[in-house]
Amino acid sequence: MNEQQFASDNYAGVCPEAWEAMQKANQGSAVAYGDDEWTALASDGFRRLFNIDCEVFFVFNGTAANSLALASLCQSYHSVICSAAAHIETDECGAPEFFSNGSKLLVAPAVDGKLTPEAIRTLALSRTDIHFPKPRVVTITQPTETGLVYSIDEIKAISAVCKEFNLKLHMDGARFAHACEFLACEPADISWKAGVDVLCFGGTKNGMAVGEAVLFFDKALAEDFDYRCKQAGQLASKMRFLAAPWVGMLESGAWLKNAQHANRAARFLAEQLSTIAEVKLMFPVQANGVFLQAETSVLDNLRAKGWRFYTFIGGGARFMFAWDADLARVQQLADDIKAAVSEQAV
């Protein structure tokens, strides 16, 4: 077995709660394509967790969840306002544009990855003529790709601008649980109660093998979404195995417990490094990621010591923690970073 790495929260395996639910679902036969008991249970679990009668769909991954959700909110001549750091812009291979038949992404420059009401206003007003795609949706990532969490008030302020310009609000919640944990709030507080129309709730990065849930709080927006999923190759025939892990995660509370552990591991690394002047945090640590700014030679040394990490956000080293992060291994990482810094100084 390889030593644990923190290059991505997708390096982690499946948490016991999700695994056990899969095993329970693996008894006998069940109706296919989502008309089974597990899918009904998981959907009701989300309605209970969010305290609202929403429409729930299960897809295989986040790219599909985001792209199909955005496509359902847009016509091809519409546009989607997002941050320059947004996963839909940088990491989905044009899938949002593809599945919407061409809805353009209007990208707001963002120093820290966050979208602001001012940036939305600027983009919404930048062009209002017939020759430019009409803004229709705003999407925010909670927490951001830079590990920052939008507060309840920040989301409400964004939602207010959306209402002013008649824009729908979509949330990429690939790590939604981590945001709930950081804010110690109810899921409803940072979703429908704050004005979010559609939420993509991530399961994979929170301990499942595979699967994201798409929640439509405005049920009218979900019309024909099942057909959209099917056409995109995202309708699981053995749907119970996409749904069952959610039942395990929601009923046991693992969805929040896993996020809590991941966030704690990130905070732990940040605390370990707080006394080293040569290594700076690029962003405050609020969720399960730590972004470090250091000399290239320090990062090269860290790689030479066997650590894997990405530097696609502003050239800094990104470390992501999952439900299974071993704090002793995090300590080792901190020690190796300290060593790399002092070896550089010599």
Ligand SMILES: *Cc1c(COP(=O)(O)O)cnc(C)c1O
């Ligand atoms: C990981 C991630 C996704 C989902 O990516 P897939 O690889 O398609 O599952 C979506 N949004 C954000 C912000 C992510 O980090």
